[in-house]
Amino acid sequence: MIVIPAVDLRGGRCVRLREGRADSETVFSDDPVAMARRWAALGARRLHVVDLDGAFAGAPRQTPLIREIARAVSPVPVEAGGGLRDTAAIDAVLAAGAAWAVIGTRAALDPVFLKEVCRQYPDRIIVAVDGRGPRVAIKGWTETADETVFEVGARAGDAGAAALLYTDVGRDGTELGPNVEDTAALAGRVGLPVLASGGVAGVEDLRRLARVPGVAGAVVGRALYTGAIDLEVALREIRG
Numbered sequence: 001m002i003v004i005p006a007v008d009l010r011g012g013r014c015v016r017l018r019e020g021r022a023d024s025e026t027v028f029s030d031d032p033v034a035m036a037r038r039w040a041a042l043g044a045r046r047l048h049v050v051d052l053d054g055a056f057a058g059a060p061r062q063t064p065l066i067r068e069i070a071r072a073v074s075p076v077p078v079e080a081g082g083g084l085r086d087t088a089a090i091d092a093v094l095a096a097g098a099a100w101a102v103i104g105t106r107a108a109l110d111p112v113f114l115k116e117v118c119r120q121y122p123d124r125i126i127v128a129v130d131g132r133g134p135r136v137a138i139k140g141w142t143e144t145a146d147e148t149v150f151e152v153g154a155r156a157g158d159a160g161a162a163a164l165l166y167t168d169v170g171r172d173g174t175e176l177g178p179n180v181e182d183t184a185a186l187a188g189r190v191g192l193p194v195l196a197s198g199g200v201a202g203v204e205d206l207r208r209l210a211r212v213p214g215v216a217g218a219v220v221g222r223a224l225y226t227g228a229i230d231l232e233v234a235l236r237e238i239r240g
Helices: 032-041 054-058 063-073 088-095 105-109 112-118 149-159 180-191 204-211 222-226 231-239
Strands: 001-010 015-019 023-028 047-051 076-079 100-103 123-130 135-138 143-148 163-168 196-197 214-218
Touching: 001 032, 001 063, 001 231, 015 032, 015 222, 023 032, 023 222, 032 063, 047 054, 047 063, 047 222, 054 105, 063 076, 063 088, 076 123, 088 100, 100 105, 105 112, 105 123, 105 143, 105 149, 105 204, 112 123, 112 149, 123 149, 123 222, 135 149, 143 149, 149 163, 149 180, 163 180, 163 214, 180 196, 180 204, 204 214, 204 231
Parallel strands: 001 047, 001 214, 047 076, 076 100, 100 123, 123 163, 163 196, 196 214
Antiparallel strands: 001 015, 015 023, 123 135, 135 143
């Protein structure tokens, strides 16, 4: 399992939100590019970059900054998302240097679109299933769809997505520990590598996730920024 530092962008800064709420922002850096370089220099094998402005607006807002980050950390690959709801947005973020485009809202609401983009961009689409309880949170986590996490996960598997990113919205940014049980249940039911996200507070949480069959990576945000997790230590211990 790989440990994937998160770089969340809002207003050109590196921030973390609590439970995805726009009114619960903590700014950790005014220089997201430098922060991304830091994680890459410490040994990160992938970065998770989110355009929060785009997620709330429904269309990308930070693509130029994603391009800067991708160039700055190359050859470390970047997965990027936030407001990617049409092929033009996906084209733009991939052209900016992202190795994978992360789609959530449109994947949950439009199965035909999901199949089309997975076919158009083979091995480059990661589907985000953001769970608020059993159902999928959409539109920057401001609404909840009728579809369940398992339903969207199954669609992603059928469509041939590269991976499934599962976030427990209620734990994201809280450092209360990941939802290992639901992550394991999802990994056991979809034929895709699963990336776990939300609530990771310490290296022991990463060890628990690493023991789950099918979990290929864990996205870590606030715990890295507060120092609760030392990335070098985590990478060394999780790699074994």
